[in-house]
Amino acid sequence: MTITAPFGARLDDVVVRFDRGRRLLPDGTLVKDEAGTGLDGATLTIRPGTITGVLGRNGAGKTTMLSLLAAFSRPTSGTVVVGPEGEQEDPWENPWITSGTQLVRESGDLLNDEKVATSLKYYADMRSSWSAETAERLLDLFEVDARKKPTALSRGKRSAVGATIGLATRAPLTIFDEVYLGMDAPTRYAFYDELLADYAEHPRTILLSSHLVEEVERLFEDVVVIDRGRVLLAEPADEMRSRGFSLTGTKDAVERVAGGRRALHRQQLGATVQVTLEGALDDAELAEAREAGVEVGAVPVQDLFVRLTDPRSVSS
Numbered sequence: 001m002t003i004t005a006p007f008g009a010r011l012d013d014v015v016v017r018f019d020r021g022r023r024l025l026p027d028g029t030l031v032k033d034e035a036g037t038g039l040d041g042a043t044l045t046i047r048p049g050t051i052t053g054v055l056g057r058n059g060a061g062k063t064t065m066l067s068l069l070a071a072f073s074r075p076t077s078g079t080v081v082v083g084p085e086g087e088q089e090d091p092w093e094n095p096w097i098t099s100g101t102q103l104v105r106e107s108g109d110l111l112n113d114e115k116v117a118t119s120l121k122y123y124a125d126m127r128s129s130w131s132a133e134t135a136e137r138l139l140d141l142f143e144v145d146a147r148k149k150p151t152a153l154s155r156g157k158r159s160a161v162g163a164t165i166g167l168a169t170r171a172p173l174t175i176f177d178e179v180y181l182g183m184d185a186p187t188r189y190a191f192y193d194e195l196l197a198d199y200a201e202h203p204r205t206i207l208l209s210s211h212l213v214e215e216v217e218r219l220f221e222d223v224v225v226i227d228r229g230r231v232l233l234a235e236p237a238d239e240m241r242s243r244g245f246s247l248t249g250t251k252d253a254v255e256r257v258a259g260g261r262r263a264l265h266r267q268q269l270g271a272t273v274q275v276t277l278e279g280a281l282d283d284a285e286l287a288e289a290r291e292a293g294v295e296v297g298a299v300p301v302q303d304l305f306v307r308l309t310d311p312r313s314v315s316s
């Protein structure tokens, strides 16, 4: 059966701990040594039919979460469900769900001893939604020679093959985990354009993790921010953008308009101060800012992300 409805997903209080190994104590008991925590009580919902950006600093838990959704691993505790609205199930060893999910990892998941064309044939045989025409067109666009083995391609070209597989699969849940690594800027922008165009024509659910927030934030309808194994926020990108604003002006005027709000960031250039604040101004405060000559600006997702995950965020 071909699954076409976009998949959603839900994580409930998910914990992932990695074991370093097992040790036998002198008294004969077997203990597990913990090597690290990937997720630490993560709860979130992925809306079907959206492009969701997955953001987090290094080691935050993004890959751990994406691997759970693609059933590459299982949680230590908590529940994970994936699937079309109203029919979501545990993806682990669940062919009905995994046949509708495509995870593209930085490694590319290609058959290293075979030509790229052989890997593509493997995906084509496995995925009923595979578009051979899209795959061919994208390889052409990214200038990848499918007669070569992956080991003979540059890192950027291998990433481009991963991007091609992700788009040509047209899976109801397509996950790109830092797929851009090694791609040069023109290739990355070509990938973003292709992703948007193909998504518009073939609606599905796309998750995209990236550290290049400024570059990719225009793609996102929803944003998930993971911080030290926990979900800091999961909401529409516009809602995230309205979490903050900036004020620029003289110190006294800015302080007055800021009115004791928490400052996410503060910088001073000569007599001019700029603060990034949480929340929004009401009409009276906007009028006060105008009168005081204080400029009110929007804050890009990138800035909010950096500030929200910065343990050194200052208070006003």
Ligand SMILES: Nc1ncnc2c1ncn2[C@@H]1O[C@H](COP(=O)(O)OP(=O)(O)OP(=O)(O)O)[C@@H](O)[C@H]1O
Pocket (backbone or CB within 6 Å): 018, 019, 035, 036, 037, 038, 039, 056, 057, 058, 059, 060, 061, 062, 063, 064, 065
């Ligand atoms: N196999 C493993 N064994 C032990 N610890 C692990 C393992 N995989 C991940 N971790 C730990 O889990 C945490 C989350 O890792 P994860 O790879 O999910 O982060 P990430 O957000 O994808 O990071 P990055 O942006 O650097 O790729 C990190 O502290 C990492 O060290």
